[in-house]
Amino acid sequence: MHTIEHDIERPDRSIVEEFEEVPSTIVSDVTGNIGLTMDAGMRPVGDGVEMAGTAVTVNASPGDNLIIHKAITMAEPGDVLVIDCDGYTDVGHVGELMCGSCKANGLAGLVIDGGYRDSRELAEMDFPVYGRGVNPQGPLKQDPGSVNVTISVGGVSIDPGDILVGDDDGIAVIPGDGAERVLELAHEKMDAEDATREEVQSGKYLLEINGYDELLDDLTVVGPEDSIQ
Incomplete structure (x- = not known):
């Protein structure tokens, strides 16, 4: 059929x-x-x-x-x-x-x-x-x-x-x-990335710019001393 x-x-x-x-x-x-x-x-x-x-x-x-x-x-x-x-x-x-x-x-x-x-x-x-x-x-x-x-x-x-x-x-x-809304969001995202690109080119890290270090602070980070022997 x-x-x-x-x-x-x-x-x-x-x-x-x-x-x-x-x-x-x-x-x-x-x-x-x-x-x-x-x-x-x-x-x-x-x-x-x-x-x-x-x-x-x-x-x-x-x-x-x-x-x-x-x-x-x-x-x-x-x-x-x-x-x-x-x-x-x-x-x-x-x-x-x-x-x-x-x-x-x-x-x-x-x-x-x-x-x-x-x-x-x-x-x-x-x-x-x-x-x-x-x-x-x-x-x-x-x-x-x-x-x-x-x-x-x-x-x-x-x-x-x-x-x-x-x-x-x-x-x-x-x-x-949903095309119109996606297009609007896409333009906003592209503008934001243009601004971020300038900061990256000046030497800043994305970890700092985007606040990813705060995410790390919320995690339990272990070292070799914490591994199972």
């Missing part, structure tokens, strides 16, 4: 574009560091990656990419194609031609929790691609799948219209209905 939903609610494009200037680390910090940052296995194919866009979600059968081809035709400029292949890396579900089609049609990137191929070509394409692993073997085209349903990619639950922010560090996810 498969579901194909053509109409999804996207955040205002101007808000999404503002996230292009926000690092994934900042987004992760202001969203609480829990549940909205993809795991370390989701890596960019190349270096110097910057990505921000709205999710068009795909639930694809591991080893099959028929529904991915369909989803590419449904995505709009500024979207990120986010594909759940259940982490399957024994097949390259997408490659140079499919990602080239995404780029030519204005997509902001592609994220696949599964395998991809043509890694050299993808790294040179100047199009953000993230995946869990690379494999030269091609996929089947026979199993159904779904487009624009809730999926899980990189350990994060993603709905159509959520915002993905990616760079060399990884990917952070912003629920579409």
Whole structure:
């Protein structure tokens, strides 16, 4: 059984574009560091990656990419194609031609929790691609799948219209209905870090600036004399 939903609610494009200037680390910090940052296995194919866009979600059968081809035709400029292949890396579900089609049609990137191929070509394409692993073997085209349903990619639950922010560090996810508040917090965090950066460059320690020494005072610190003999 498969579901194909053509109409999804996207955040205002101007808000999404503002996230292009926000690092994934900042987004992760202001969203609480829990549940909205993809795991370390989701890596960019190349270096110097910057990505921000709205999710068009795909639930694809591991080893099959028929529904991915369909989803590419449904995505709009500024979207990120986010594909759940259940982490399957024994097949390259997408490659140079499919990602080239995404780029030519204005997509902001592609994220696949599964395998991809043509890694050299993808790294040179100047199009953000993230995946869990690379494999030269091609996929089947026979199993159904779904487009624009809730999926899980990189350990994060993603709905159509959520915002993905990616760079060399990884990917952070912003629920579409909370984008404005996250953006506000992100700007506040970036301003605060700019101020802290100046203090660090003057020689001050983060332990002192952030009051971490007070945390240490609340801990029981033991030395070698306290170890079990």
